[in-house]
Amino acid sequence: MATNEFDLIARYFAHQAVNRKDVALAIGDDCAVLDVPVGSQLAVSTDSLVAGTHFLSEADPVRVAHKALASNLSDLAAMGATPAWVSLALTMPEPDEAWLAGFCQGFFALAEYYNVQLIGGDTTKGPLSLTLTVQGFVPQGKALTRCGAQSGDWIYVTGTLGDSAAGLALLLGQKSVDDAALAETLIDRHYCAQPRILAGQALRGIASAALDISDGLVSDLGHILKRSGVAAVIEVDKLPLSEELRRFEPDAEKASQLALTSGEEYELCFTVPEVNRGAVETALAHCGVKATCVGQLRPGTGITLFNAGEAVDWQLQGYDHFAE
Amino acid sequence: MATNEFDLIARYFAHQAVNRKDVALAIGDDCAVLDVPVGSQLAVSTDSLVAGTHFLSEADPVRVAHKALASNLSDLAAMGATPAWVSLALTMPEPDEAWLAGFCQGFFALAEYYNVQLIGGDTTKGPLSLTLTVQGFVPQGKALTRCGAQSGDWIYVTGTLGDSAAGLALLLGQKSVDDAALAETLIDRHYCAQPRILAGQALRGIASAALDISDGLVSDLGHILKRSGVAAVIEVDKLPLSEELRRFEPDAEKASQLALTSGEEYELCFTVPEVNRGAVETALAHCGVKATCVGQLRPGTGITLFNAGEAVDWQLQGYDHFAE
Incomplete structure (x- = not known):
């Protein structure tokens, strides 16, 4: 040895x-x-x-x-x-x-x-x-930053959200599921996310701002809002959820909340001006990545959540290693 | 808070x-x-x-x-x-x-x-x-590496060696000195070495190989020897020792051994072909750094120590975080 x-x-x-x-x-x-x-x-x-x-x-x-x-x-x-x-x-x-x-x-x-x-x-x-x-x-000059977003731009996420949090809850024994294969799939998604390298490259010149979701969508989107000086509306019923997450958490509201706060997803959240919306699908289709529009930027500050057309006042927290 | x-x-x-x-x-x-x-x-x-x-x-x-x-x-x-x-x-x-x-x-x-x-x-x-x-x-192409040294090149070190080990011994209570100012100076040298940035730049085109002394001279010089395929002779009585080190360790042999093994010195050890020896002093004088020739490279492998012209067989070890 x-x-x-x-x-x-x-x-x-x-x-x-x-x-x-x-x-x-x-x-x-x-x-x-x-x-x-x-x-x-x-x-x-x-x-x-x-x-x-x-x-x-x-x-x-x-x-x-x-x-x-x-x-x-x-x-x-x-x-x-x-x-x-x-x-x-x-x-x-x-x-x-x-x-x-x-x-x-x-x-x-x-x-x-x-x-x-x-x-x-x-x-x-x-x-x-x-x-x-x-x-x-x-x-040169083509990096996707957090500060280029403008009111009116559309908010997209790649892939699906929430699986990482579900896998972590299973790992930590905070929740269990009867289906061992389902548990294994979700735990695997917690550990084995694929970085969206090709999608990021494809979005150069199309997205106005971008970041990866490491602390939860609401927490991370907040960084774009702060740096770009805008507010956001998210339609939580449009959040892309996997079939596995729906089985893990059949309650639709709780599943959406997981998707909003799940950290270590390593999906991209990005914003796109209206004029570039058509280009998003084409660009991402080439790299086999699906993106979903989940909301829009507005003037002002902060994030407003809508569920089936109604504003909801969910109390959510992003992941923070130092928080109590 | x-x-x-x-x-x-x-x-x-x-x-x-x-x-x-x-x-x-x-x-x-x-x-x-x-x-x-x-x-x-x-x-x-x-x-x-x-x-x-x-x-x-x-x-x-x-x-x-x-x-x-x-x-x-x-x-x-x-x-x-x-x-x-x-x-x-x-x-x-x-x-x-x-x-x-x-x-x-x-x-x-x-x-x-x-x-x-x-x-x-x-x-x-x-x-x-x-x-x-x-x-x-x-x-481009001017980096000082560990692999360019050749037999016959001279071995230099900047500054003085051994103070860092002396400071650490004081910090750890392995040794004490009566003079509080001396102790403080040596401890300060353990923590507050200055990286030899200007000296490194000045040696581009002059030195055939270089590295910084982080694990002790004998250990670090070994990396140059291995990468360059040469052996070394070090004349331990030529090692540059500070006045403070001599006061800390009046035994000349022990002081030399400290200088050979003291890690975290952050002095440079470098090798110079005969033809460039004259350039060393001029180049380093401009940045206020003194360098001392402590030995020469030979064909073969390993390091041989000479003290006042006599080969000595000191058992020395470089610093290794994982060693028992």
Whole structure:
């Protein structure tokens, strides 16, 4: 069993299938040395996952790795960026080869799928946690930001919402379902969301603002509203719910509330000016992603929810790691 | 007291004096969006510091911040890169405003000194730790790597070695000195090393290989030897020791051993072909850094130590977080 930091790094992280031409120097020196294409800007995002806060210590390391990288790639997707590189800082109490092997399996499978090269990082001793920094390219001036939305723009989300929260409730034993296959599907959706990379790229020049849903739709949409200086109306009966979520939560109102607050979905929420609405469907059809219009921006501040044409006053909270 | 993750980030990290023109979009969106100068390559390094492993939980947060950023900037220095941006992932058990205020003071003071802009990161709940990813620029093809050293090249180190280990021994109570001012100086050197940014830049085109001393000279030099396929002779009586280290450890042999193994020094170790030796002094004089030749590369593998002309067989170990 390897007990030396450098042996561990060499053994598990120095070998990978991805070998990008824009990586002049990768793992093994003081820094990675990288080439950014002329005409592109660099998009950079950092996310930490801490055992006990973001995942259970006993969680399958394959899934933890997928979730960690997917959540970070999702931030690139939200900018319309093309992923290129990732740095990994891994802290663990002691060298655990079985855990590392599983982690690498999940990590490199997703990294290879998106042609992302691991360019470096750090391995340290301490309570289990990991921090990833992903980097990607976006054509000069074309990044999808949070501040371009205008009153009248339509609000869209990709995929379906709520499954991640349902899977987490099952994981935590807060709720149970009789159907084991249903439970497994929802838990899998909690861990194994796919970042909407191609959808984000397809929305460049079409969406006026975009972000990924990591803290719940109402919480995340709030960031667009604040940065863009607008209000929103959401029609909750239009929220896209999966068949599995409807089976998990047959009460339609409660299911909608799950969809509004479910964090770690890694679907995109984006806004589209009226003139671009026709382009959305075409652009996303090419990447096999369905988007649903769930509301519209208005002058003012805040979010108003409508259910079947009636304003509703649901008390909802987004996910906040530090909230009581 | 702010208890919301977003409030904390906004309050402590959204305001800084550095405002670089190459940062198109900084904190507050899914990604930072950045411009890399044409003709430059990007140098990227990631380092984690974990409470209990890399610093004591009760350590002054001003010093922890300095150490975290300095150690990461030191990796850029070792490549000859010019620092530009930093991402910060901060994990803490609960929002601690006094700690955050101290941390920001130390962090931004050093960031401003090197014109480094904080471009984003993550704030999460969990055991105290921080991970930084720094990025900088280096002219195309000019990065100082670990693999260009050749037999016959001379081995240099900047500054003095050993003070960091002495400061740590005092901090941990493994040793004491009567002179309180001496103790304070050595502890300060443990926490507050200055990354050799200008020296690294000055050595581009002069040094054949370089790295920064984070795990101890013998351990770090080993990386150059392995990557470059050479052996080294070090003349331990030529190691640059501070006056304070000599007072801390009057035994010359023990002082040399401290200098050989002291980690977290953040001095540069570099190799220079005979033809460039004259250029070293001139280049470094411009940035006020002294470098000392401590040995030479030879064909073969491994490091041989000489003390006053005699080979010595000291058993030394570099710092390894995972070693028993």
